[in-house]
Amino acid sequence: MKILEVKTDNCKYPIRIGADIVRSLSTITKKFVGQKVIIVDKNVLSLWKDKIDEIRKSIDASVIEVEASEHNKSIEVATSIWSELISLGVDRKSIVINIGGGMISDLGGFVASTYMRGIKFTNCPTTLLSMVDASVGGKVGVNFGGLKNIIGSFNQPTEVVIDLEFLKTLPIREYASGMAEVIKHGVINDIDYLKNLENKSIALEEIVLRSCEIKKKIVEADPNENDQRKILNFGHTIGHALEEISIELHNDLLHGEAVALGMIAEAEISKLMGLIDESDVELIINLVSNNNLPTKLTFEVDFEKLVGLIHKDKKNSAKNINWTLLDRLGNAIYDQLVPIELVQKAFNKLV
Ligand code: GLY
Secondary structure, X not given: OEEEEEEEOOEEEEEEEOOOHHHHHHHHHOOOOOOEEEEEEHHHHHHOHHHXXXXXXXXXXXXXXXXXXXXXXXXXXXXXXXXXXXXXXXXXXXXXXXXXXHHHHHHHHHHHHHHXXXXXXXXXXXXXXXXXHHOOOOEEEEEEOOEEEEEEEEOOOOOEEEOHHHHHHOOHHHHHHHHHHHHHHHHHHOHHHHHHHHHOOOOHHHHHHHHHHHHHHHHHHOOOOOOHHXXXXXXXXXXXXXXXXXXXXXXXXXXXXXXXHXXXXXXXXXXXXXXXXXXXXXHHHHHHHHOOOOOOOOOXXXXXXXXXXXXXXXXXXXOEOOEEEEEEOOEEEEEEOOOHHHHHHHHHOOO
């Protein structure tokens, strides 16, 4: 097992990679004299019934099941979980354990952070995407008004327990979705990592470790996304808008798929701004495509609608769209302004 420690000004917590989840949760929850509540993705529960049962018994936890879809990352589902917490008699000495993908850690973290002004929570990610991104860094929230993660806050977990065994049942498409965030980490912050990903010369456990190291470093430098953490938003300005349109259409684009498309468009913007070369954009497109991720849109997107959604993005300020772009492979810059004609031109690359 590898342990990383995330340290910010007001908190410190471990990320345990390759952990035995049953043993880790027993140790973590011993410190809590109140209730232990597992919030789990229904799908994970059915695939890993024995394992979840073993956890439940070993820590004497109650289990709340959630159908994990972006549609359910909602205030309505949060409300129903708050009601269950009240019925279970959950108090401030209790702990919530989120077992599932990013949807579960976002939603469960949000529920825990707001219940009784905040109770502790631990994330146990079961998808590659949540292992390398969502479970680390304390972004908690729900979708609202057709906008991704628009209601929420920053609140760090007490621990992140990564049991890689869960990846054995992860569908190929979900695995690819996680690889989008992995590719992003190389593209924005680590050229050597990017080259290793390109050559496929890095094992899965190493990928999870390296991505967690990059995420940890960025979160530590700027936990509340005032500046440097914005580089993690590369691919997400267009990506989130595409995801929002897809959710509305019930079109089922996965988060990583939307981010992959967003990265291609935002790399193209970087090129049109004179920051990177065509060969850099090509490298990103090849990496995306070689990892079973889309390089073109498979549904119709109205550019005006896309821009309307981008304008509502929480990353913006003073009516400006704040873009994260690349000034070279392995390095991103944030708060960049881009003429709308260039955005349109780059978007056309996806059509
Ligand atoms: N997913 C981007 C971040 O955590 O900042």
